[in-house]
Amino acid sequence: MVELKVKDMTCEHCVSTVTKALKAVDPVATVHVDLATKRVHVESRRPLAELTGALAQAGYPASV
Numbered sequence: 001m002v003e004l005k006v007k008d009m010t011c012e013h014c015v016s017t018v019t020k021a022l023k024a025v026d027p028v029a030t031v032h033v034d035l036a037t038k039r040v041h042v043e044s045r046r047p048l049a050e051l052t053g054a055l056a057q058a059g060y061p062a063s064v
Contacts, residue, residue, distance in 0.1 A: 002048060004040045004062040006055065009033070014060065021058035025050050 006018060015033045022031050022042055029044035040062070042051060048064070055062045 001043045006062045021054045025054045
């Protein structure tokens with residue numbers, strides 16, 4: 001599992017967009033988003049660069 005910090009998330013729409021972006025890369029990934037802490041926990045077999053790349057393309061740059 002990887003924990004990502006996504007500081008640009010501000011609302012439920014952001015949560016939905018982040019989740020959809022990650023699921024597009026890995027449809028079977030487990031994604032838990034905590035809007036209050038702006039953290040996303042992802043359980044995926046895809047490389048970290050792919051996950052963060054998908055988020056950046058969606059407008060939500062992430063850091064580990």
